[in-house]
Amino acid sequence: MAKVQPKVALGDGFLQAFASIPRKKQKAVMNFVSKFRADPRASGINYEVIRNARDPNFRSVRIDKDYRGIVLSPEQGNVYILLWVDKHDDAYTWAVRHRCQIHPKTGSLQLFEVEHELESVEEDAQSPVVGANTLQDQPEKVDAPVNSAPLFDLEDDVLLSIGVPQERLALVHSLTSELELERVERRLPIEAFEALYLLAAGTPLDEIIQEYSVSKSKKPVDTEDFERALENPATQRRFHVPEDEQELGRMLNAPLERWRVFLHPSQRQLVERDWNGPVRVLGGAGTGKTVVAMHRARWLVSQPDWPKDARLLFTTFTSNLALDIADNLRKICTPEQAQRIEVVNLDAWVSQFVKRNGYQSTIIYPGGRDRHYSNCWNKAMALVPGELDYPDSFYKEEWQRVILSQQVRSRREYFNASRIGRGVALNRRQRADIWPVFEEMREQLVRGGFVTVEDAMHHALDLMQSGGDKRSYRAVVVDEGQDFTAESLKLLRALVPENKNDMFIVGDAHQRIYQRKTSFSQCGINIMGRGRKLKINYRTTELIRRYATALLEDVEIDDLDGGIDSTNDYRSLVLGQEPIVQNFSDIDSEGEWLVQQIEQLKDDDVSLSEICLVARTNRLCEDYAQILQNHGVPTHTLSRQKSDDRSQEGVRLATMHRIKGLEFRCVMMVGINKGVVPLSVAINSSQDVVEQRLTDVNERALFHVAATRAVRYLYISSHGTPSKYLKHDF
Structure with missing residues (x-):
């Protein structure tokens, strides 16, 4: 009979604990995990019963003379789960304070703290053998103020269906506010807390039930079938079975990058x-x-x-x-x-595509990115009719929004082109008067052997639709x-x-x-x-x-x-602290304050590479980098040409555009002054009220993007007159 291969899973808590271990000790843990995955029943692995553990399936395993691992080793089945790793005493304390079990309704594997009843035996928890286990499961509750209404008016069956454990029902019924719910987060499985938090925030109950009642089988849940529980989608957000040794290595080499696996x-x-x-x-x-x-x-x-x-x-x-x-x-x-x-x-x-298909023209870009583009445009603008009182910005916007987007190449096509969304109306005569500007621009591009990216894209589309590639x-x-x-x-x-x-x-x-x-x-x-x-x-x-x-x-x-x-159905699950907003008389005073905050963050164990100063322009990034360097703070400006290497020391500096797609433990939005945010050059580049409104929305979105890169800390500072964006009542 073929030997059944054991299934070994790692919990996200194990990876977090592993990341906190000194690097010189991590190698021993990695070697152990590799051997454990290969054969968790090998004779060299000594399982020890943790008698005061609240979970009878918990065992300790020896990593070396200092460190112990905590493993879920059920009596039935062929599943082993690495839950935690720590120094000897701390590992046993963790085991006594936690439980890992299969929820009888949802079928998910749940890990949560049970520490609140255990203070009287904390000293005994330092040893794997402490005598008889006298602890019994007791329903938990939070003392509520007299006459306070419950936060959740739900039947037990409903609470169980969204993942609340049986022994936590009394606790949930006793809650009277979102603040109390946040305080007991660790005593609830992650999916139960999440469902309750969203429910308290106003998400309809039927949506919560649809999302979190994950057991689709009509059969009763087998609370001893851990192999089946590992296949549950809710389980897989915290526990993962590595496919092979290579994936295991990738997990251990980047233990804090949970997005890779969970x-x-x-x-x-x-x-x-x-x-x-x-x-x-x-x-x-x-x-x-x-x-x-x-x-x-x-x-x-x-x-x-x-x-x-x-x-x-x-x-x-x-x-x-x-x-x-x-x-x-x-x-x-x-x-x-x-x-x-x-x-x-x-x-x-x-x-790359059009060049591969014989396109000889050079693609050029507007907005000052290419002098060839500017030269062509300046020659075209020489044909602006003097009798029309339109600003230069009008012609740029008409070129971008109408001519290029609709591939207009003749006056007749321009007469028929849609101008929906343009703030200035044009009759047929006015279109005829300004058409020579755009005609000349196209002529200048052809003479120089240039093409706009929009035209190149249309050419690529033509190639695809004609079967040319x-x-x-x-x-x-x-x-x-x-x-x-x-x-x-x-x-x-x-x-x-x-x-x-x-x-x-x-x-x-x-x-x-x-x-x-x-x-x-x-x-x-x-x-x-x-x-x-x-x-x-x-x-x-x-x-x-x-x-x-x-x-x-x-x-x-x-x-x-x-x-x-809408953003009404969009929530974060950690309340956190209010963003700190400060204004200063000048940039030097602002810089001194920033340095003070950076030093405080360092005292709170935030590394410099986890801090990013964000400014609206590259020039401002350079100014603030110099200020930090003058105060002895190393900096590293993020490049547009390569990704950020977090092993490189220094506070990061980036424009609001560059930080898009990234995240940092702390974001400092600096120089948020009037004329800078929103950028007056961008707002005033057009006299068309429609364009100005669209630009303002884009600038607001840019501010939003920069602020949402912050994981835990957000600082916003200005000097002189602050941006109007900082005057809202948040």
Whole structure:
């Protein structure tokens, strides 16, 4: 009879504890885990009973003379779970304070603290053998103020269905406020706390039940079947069975990067399933959209029916985001999987594609990025009719919003072009008068051998639609979908044949900082019935989320497909502390205060590489870097050409655009002054009230993006007259 291979899982708590161990000790732990995974029943592994442990399945294992591991080793089955690792006494104390069990209703494996009854035996918990275990399970409760209404008026069956353990029912019934709920977080399994928190925040009960009542089987849950419990989606957000030694190594080499392995059930439902067409995933900052997109790409190329020579295109809007994504994909993919995924920002892809197909023109970009573009434009503007009193900005906007986006190449086409959304109305005569400006611009581009990126994109689309280039992708995954133009989305639709699992697009219009809104359906991307939304912010605290979102509350934000998106169903699960907002008379005083805060953060064990100063412009980044350096604080300015190496010492500096897609334990938004945020040059670049309003929304979104990069601490400082964005009542 064939020998049954044991199943060994690691808990996220084990990885967190492992990360806290001194590096010189981590090697011993890694060696042990590797041997343990190979054979948890090997004779050299000595299991010791922890008699005072609240969980009878807990055992300790010896790592070395100083360290012990805590293992869940059920009497039945062939499953072993590494739960914790620590110094000898601390490991036993942890074991006495925790329980890991299968919930009888949801079927998920739950880990939670039971410390509150154990203070009287804390000293005994230092030893694995302490005599008879006299502790009994007692229902817990929080003393509530007299006449206080309960926070949850729910029957026990309802509470059990969303993951509340039987022994925690009295505790939940005794709660009278969200603050009390937060105080008992550690005494509840993570999914139960999350469901209760969202319920208290106003999420309808039927949505909570649909999301957290995860047991789909009609059969009773077997509370001793740990192997089946490990297959439960709710379990997999905290426990993972490594596929092989290589994945185990990746987990232990980056133990704090939980996103690599652990997904929320709502995220896993998006990743690990077949879709009958394009999928759109919305989600506020910190909800894990990019993580979901990366895991989706990995899952697709790892499926048995994925041809070895087929490729997946993973694209985003900017080059630095593409670099960050490529770096992170290498962390979760095998070399074979990574070879099947091409990561590139779309402009770079278009450039490579048209050149490969014999395109001789050089792609140039507006906005001061290319002097050739400016030279062509200046010559075209010489033909502006003197009798028309339109500002220069009007012609730039007309060129970008109408001529290029609709590929207008003749006066007749311009007469028929749509100008919906333009703030200045034009009759047929006025269009005829200004057409020579755009005609000359096109002529100048041709003479110089140049082409705009919009024209190059249309050329690429023509090639695809005419069959001039073979479609080479089996699927497309798109990050930051809100920043793509209609032309971009049409091109992406043409890149992959319409089929199941063809397109997967994540985005959030609250973070749109580059373009106008675009409807997927109008670009040929049909997401009917396949629109989803992530609602839990895992990055920032709730008070930071509220602050960052407040600036957009009065702005109507689209859902990328013609509808309206809301932030009312978007929550963080940790309250945290209020953002700190300060104003100073001058930049030197502001700089001194920043240095003081950085020193305080260092005292709180926040490393310099976990702190990022964010300014609106590159010039301001340089100014603040010099101030910090003058005070002896090392700095490191983030590059647009490569991803951030956190092993490099120094406070990070980045523009609001560069920090997009990143996160830091502490974010310091600096120089948030009048004229800087919003940037007066951007706001005043147009006299069209419609354009000014759109630019203001983009500037607000940029502020929102920068603030939501903060995990725990958010500081916002200004000098002189502060930005009007800081005058809102948050």
